[in-house]
Amino acid sequence: MQFLKDIKYTLHVAFHPFDGFWDLKYENKGKLRVALAILLGVTVMMILKRQYSGYVVNFNYPLDLNSINELKYIVFPFLLWCVANWSLTTLMDGEGKFKEIVIATGYAMLPLILLYLPNLLLSNVITLREASFYYLLESVAALWFVWLMFIGTMTVHQYTVMKTIVTMLLTIVVMGVIIFLGLLFFSLIQQIVGFVYTIYQELSLRA
Amino acid sequence: MIIKRSILILAAVMIVAFLSPKSAHASPYEGYVYSYWGDAVKSPIAYLPSRTITGQEMGIGPLTTPTDMFAAPDGNLYILDSGNGRIVVLNSEWKAIRQYQGFDNNGKQDTFNKPEGIFVTGAGHIYVADTENRRVVVLDGSGALIREIGAPKSEVLSDKFEYIPRKVIVDKAGRIYVVARGVFDGIIEFDSEGDFTGFIGTNPVQFDPVDLFWKTVSTKEQREKMIRFVPIEFNNVDVDADGFIFTTTADKQTSIPVKRLNPSGIDVLRMNGDWGPIGDLTRNPSAFIDIDVSGNGVYRTLDSTRGRIFTYNEDGNLLYVVGQVGNQRGTFKNPIAIESFGNRIFALDRDLGMITEFTATKFGSLVNEANGLYSIGKHDDAAKIWEQVLRLDANYEMAYVGIGKSMLRKGEYKQAMTYLKLGSDREYYSKALTKYRREYMRENFGTYMTILIAFIAVVVAMRRGLRSRRGGMKQNAVSQGH
Numbered sequence: 001m002q003f004l005k006d007i008k009y010t011l012h013v014a015f016h017p018f019d020g021f022w023d024l025k026y027e028n029k030g031k032l033r034v035a036l037a038i039l040l041g042v043t044v045m046m047i048l049k050r051q052y053s054g055y056v057v058n059f060n061y062p063l064d065l066n067s068i069n070e071l072k073y074i075v076f077p078f079l080l081w082c083v084a085n086w087s088l089t090t091l092m093d094g095e096g097k098f099k100e101i102v103i104a105t106g107y108a109m110l111p112l113i114l115l116y117l118p119n120l121l122l123s124n125v126i127t128l129r130e131a132s133f134y135y136l137l138e139s140v141a142a143l144w145f146v147w148l149m150f151i152g153t154m155t156v157h158q159y160t161v162m163k164t165i166v167t168m169l170l171t172i173v174v175m176g177v178i179i180f181l182g183l184l185f186f187s188l189i190q191q192i193v194g195f196v197y198t199i200y201q202e203l204s205l206r207a
Numbered sequence: 208m209i210i211k212r213s214i215l216i217l218a219a220v221m222i223v224a225f226l227s228p229k230s231a232h233a234s235p236y237e238g239y240v241y242s243y244w245g246d247a248v249k250s251p252i253a254y255l256p257s258r259t260i261t262g263q264e265m266g267i268g269p270l271t272t273p274t275d276m277f278a279a280p281d282g283n284l285y286i287l288d289s290g291n292g293r294i295v296v297l298n299s300e301w302k303a304i305r306q307y308q309g310f311d312n313n314g315k316q317d318t319f320n321k322p323e324g325i326f327v328t329g330a331g332h333i334y335v336a337d338t339e340n341r342r343v344v345v346l347d348g349s350g351a352l353i354r355e356i357g358a359p360k361s362e363v364l365s366d367k368f369e370y371i372p373r374k375v376i377v378d379k380a381g382r383i384y385v386v387a388r389g390v391f392d393g394i395i396e397f398d399s400e401g402d403f404t405g406f407i408g409t410n411p412v413q414f415d416p417v418d419l420f421w422k423t424v425s426t427k428e429q430r431e432k433m434i435r436f437v438p439i440e441f442n443n444v445d446v447d448a449d450g451f452i453f454t455t456t457a458d459k460q461t462s463i464p465v466k467r468l469n470p471s472g473i474d475v476l477r478m479n480g481d482w483g484p485i486g487d488l489t490r491n492p493s494a495f496i497d498i499d500v501s502g503n504g505v506y507r508t509l510d511s512t513r514g515r516i517f518t519y520n521e522d523g524n525l526l527y528v529v530g531q532v533g534n535q536r537g538t539f540k541n542p543i544a545i546e547s548f549g550n551r552i553f554a555l556d557r558d559l560g561m562i563t564e565f566t567a568t569k570f571g572s573l574v575n576e577a578n579g580l581y582s583i584g585k586h587d588d589a590a591k592i593w594e595q596v597l598r599l600d601a602n603y604e605m606a607y608v609g610i611g612k613s614m615l616r617k618g619e620y621k622q623a624m625t626y627l628k629l630g631s632d633r634e635y636y637s638k639a640l641t642k643y644r645r646e647y648m649r650e651n652f653g654t655y656m657t658i659l660i661a662f663i664a665v666v667v668a669m670r671r672g673l674r675s676r677r678g679g680m681k682q683n684a685v686s687q688g689h
Binding site: 055056129 | 244641
């Protein structure tokens with residue numbers, strides 16, 4: 001019964017985002033495990049979509065398909081977004097806690113499952129002429145997702161509309177900065193490891 | 208003991224079997240085609256080198272920097288031996304039957320000076336682009352001069368115009384088309400009388416955005432020192448049976464190295480997929496220096512980068528690749544011209560002064576035959592041969608498409624879908640799917656409708672049942688309350 005209730009609430013968030021995200025923050029209705037379950041669901045959905053979309057709209061090179069890649073394209077950006085958003089909003093008077101950001105972002109991804117699943121089935125029976133319906137649904141899913149992200153961020157941090165938009169754009173910039181720092185860090189570590197190894201080699205050969 | 212000995216013998220036999228050289232027919236190059244995804248997929252060799260001949264072997268002395276070659280409809284091969292200023296004619300047995308060293312020009316003995324292009328009409332008239340003499344010479348079969356066509360005269364040409372004809376072709380109506388060096392306006396067209404009528408098929412100007420940026424920010428003096436953006440010039444031409452002109456452009460920047468010009472100079476070449484006929488899909492692109500049109504809309508281009516001959520069908524699908532730069536028989540040092548006649552391809556090597564003949568293998572002739580039937584619309588006959596092609600090469604996408612289209616016509620939609628998917632033809636797959644969907648719905652409409660109606664009936668019945676029970680309970684409650 002609890003499971004059904006959770007589903008009912010996630011759907012409520014998707015269709016009544018203002019109300020839903022408010023309850024999520026102030027009534028403690030959002031659950032971390034549901035958010036993570038949605039994340040898992042989206043990942044599985046994307047794997048299925050790449051593999052089983054109808055041939056007419058499926059332009060994936062079969063030899064390039066790799067389910068592990070979905071971690072790179074979905075789970076990693078998800079975590080990066082949450083971290084970047086949290087880092088930014090703590091400096092910009094956001095009221096959201098890290099957990100709330102994760103939950104809100106997770107719940108906002110529900111439309112991707114809701115629309116991609118029927119779209120996946122539809123794609124197997126449509127022809128090239130009707131392919132525009134497929135792409136339409138695809139864009140609707142993306143827009144819905146962005147809309148929910150927007151409402152989610154606004155509600156969780158109690159921002160104004162303009163501030164939300166600016167924060168979201170800045171979050172993307174911060175994501176880039178984090179990636180850059182990460183690469184820098186790893187490259188430095190690599191250099192240090194290489195340096196230490198060379199010294200070790202030198203010493204061991206001389207001894 | 209006997210067992211031991213037999214094992215030893217067996218081992219010896221196996222070693223000998225494994226060490227023995229491979230079959231003597233091993234080709235000096237590999238066959239491949241590009242898949243839908245742009246991967247080079249190995250395929251059987253379509254053409255194998257069958258014989259080669261040099262000037263010495265013809266018994267006429269070596270060929271010195273030969274520049275062009277023409278396979279006449281009667282099977283004779285005309286070789287333009289540019290360094291020696293002569294034309295050599297070989298018959299189909301490769302015996303030198305004629306030579307044209309020069310010709311009688313109004314009582315004066317005249318010769319060629321580094322000619323680069325030759326064309327022979329059905330009537331046996333020989334057109335030679337006599338490059339360094341800046342003229343086109345027309346000879347009849349006996350070697351007598353018919354006409355001499357000099358530089359075009361017109362007000363549209365600037366005074367500085369230099370006429371250096373390189374290649375010449377003649378269409379069925381007798382119009383003469385000349386490709387000249389340093390001419391960016393297109394192909395020079397003369398009417399059958401040799402009068403200049405205009406340019407056709409100008410290539411668009413291509414430039415590098417980076418260069419354009421520097422050009423916009425630099426001063427006038429700097430700009431004058433820079434290279435100007437000019438259209439790319441054509442480097443070779445051929446004409447097909449319908450009078451359409453095929454051109455090649457060797458500039459490596461260009462994305463459309465091959466064009467098929469209709470009589471008004473508009474490119475009507477068919478392209479299939481993401482890549483047109485551009486040769487190798489590698490970082491270092493192919494540079495086409497000759498093109499040869501054979502029957503059924505098939506054309507072959509010669510790539511000077513790697514010495515390969517790419518054969519395309521009229522839809523722009525790569526059929527097979529032959530040849531390579533190398534030192535073995537069947538490879539080239541500096542290929543300059545290709546021609547084809549029947550199931551044979553001739554390639555002329557400028558540095559070696561040698562002609563190599565390639566003959567179709569079983570795979571090559573099957574592909575040629577199937578493609579021929581396919582292009583004239585006999586899809587069902589073609590499908591039978593495509594099946595044989597598939598037996599030799601299960602990765603040949605065109606064969607799958609060919610069979611798929613034939614099945615689509617026969618009404619085997621589901622099978623057609625499988626084949627068209629294997630051949631990566633989305634458009635026809637979609638067509639097959641439309642038909643299959645309709646057929647499927649027609650056959651199963653009754654079943655699905657029955658299930659749907661039954662389902663609705665059950666739902667309605669359940670709801671009514673629920674409501675009546677709830678209503679009854681309410682009534683009970685009401686009656687109890689009273």
